[in-house]
Amino acid sequence: MTTTPDQAPLAIPGFTHLYSGKVRDLYVPDGREDELLLVASDRISAFDFALEPPIPDKGAVLTQLSLWWFEQLEDIVPNHVLSTEVPEVVAGRAVLVKRLxxxxxxxxxxxxxxxxxxxxxxxxxxxxxxxxxxxxxxxxxxxxxxxxxxxxxxxxxxxxxxxxxxxxxxxxxxxxxxxxxxxxxxxxxxxxxxxxxxxxxxxxxxxxxxxxxxxxxxxxxxxxxxxxxxxxxxxxxxxxxxxxxxxxxxxxxxxxxxxxxxxxxGEAPPPLPERVVEQTRAKYVEAYERLTGRTF
Known part of the structure; x- marks a missing residue:
């Protein structure tokens, strides 16, 4: 069964596409094999299937919330983030990380x-x-x-x-x-x-x-x-x-x-209705705003 997205990965100058999972895309910066660009897409998965359509802003919500949590957890465990300075085409939903x-x-x-x-x-x-x-x-x-x-x-x-x-x-x-x-x-x-x-x-x-x-x-x-x-x-x-x-x-x-x-x-799930997409986005944004105290 096919679980990975069908669309071609984004072309990002200075980066080589390495892998696409159900939700994230990985790129290697040219000349820096010890780093990765981790890009969170708006794709959503459930029961090991990538679903259609994507959830608007989901990648940005997950990236920004993870960055906030990494700060709250720094005294417990180090994290992989090197920089949030990323190409404009993926700004807000990508981070440069250590290759582990x-x-x-x-x-x-x-x-x-x-x-x-x-x-x-x-x-x-x-x-x-x-x-x-x-x-x-x-x-x-x-x-x-x-x-x-x-x-x-x-x-x-x-x-x-x-x-x-x-x-x-x-x-x-x-x-x-x-x-x-x-x-x-x-x-x-x-x-x-x-x-x-x-x-x-x-x-x-x-x-x-x-x-x-x-x-x-x-x-x-x-x-x-x-x-x-x-x-x-x-x-x-x-x-x-x-x-x-x-x-x-x-x-x-x-x-x-x-x-x-x-x-x-074993068949792929049907497309999500518009109201489910809208309500899912609203739930993700509400979780982000409640936890961080910031407006998305």
Whole structure:
């Protein structure tokens, strides 16, 4: 199945296109192999498909929000950003970053039980092999975020939950412990800050790489509506799904009778209706403005 976008990558003078994922495009600056230009597109993905049409301004919202969060997290972990001085054609939605040796694990932390974690818990009482107390319901909060990593599947395949022991086997005990510590601390710090602004961050996915010195560095994006579940704090009520500020809204439409799409069919989802596109943009912008206190 095709999950990457069909359109040709943007031609940027002084940069060579390296790779396009479902959402981001990577370029190498001419003559600087140790750097990358990371461009966030307006594409949106769900269930491992790139969807149509794109969400206006999404790339800029995610880039600016990640930059804001990187500043809030600097005392916990260094990040990959070198400069926001980028070519005018991608201004506002691109950053120049260190080229890293990426860790082959999707680092997921959960502060609340929901989504895929809830589905696994309902069957086995565990999440990523971690045993949890009995009787938990959708939306219950953990005392401290739990680390529930997953595999980094090849393009077009699904990530699968990993136990902590599997992460230790993949990357070594020391690095596995560092990944668990940093991922859960990032989510805990994120919730300290977000809760004061009326948002709960249910879970998040972060990526790490090592720089030339071997230092573990936070990469890609962090605590955005694409990589995290954002809930309005004043509507939090365990026992049922929560309203959201993130792309869960898009997933819910795709799974609704209105979309007519069968997730199990293997076929690409239908185009998003204009109202879903507009409401998704509004949710992303509202999350950005609530968290940063800035007007987008």
């Amino acid at each position: 040796d990426m860790v082959p694990v999707e680092c997921v932390a959960r502060a609340y039980l929901t989504g895929g974690g809830l589905r696994e818990y309902a069957v086995s009482g565990t999440v990523s092999g971690l045993e949890l107390p009995e009787g938990l319901v959708d939306g219950d909060r953990f005392d401290w975020p739990i680390f529930t990593p997953s595999t980094k599947a090849p393009e077009g395949e699904h990530d699968e939950p990993m136990s902590f022991e599997a992460v230790e086997e993949a990357v070594g005990a020391g690095l596995a412990a560092d990944l668990r510590d940093l991922t859960t601390r990032i989510l805990a710090r994120g919730n300290e800050i977000a809760a004061e602004r009326g948002i709960l961050i249910a879970d998040t996915k972060v990526e790490f790489g090592r720089d030339a010195d071997g230092t573990l560095v936070l990469a890609d994006e962090v605590l955005t509506p694409d990589s995290s579940r954002f809930w309005p704090a004043d509507q939090w009520e365990p026992g049922h799904p929560q309203p959201s500020f993130d792309k869960e809204f898009v997933r819910e439409w795709l799974m609704s009778a209105e979309s007519g799409w069968d997730k199990a069919s």
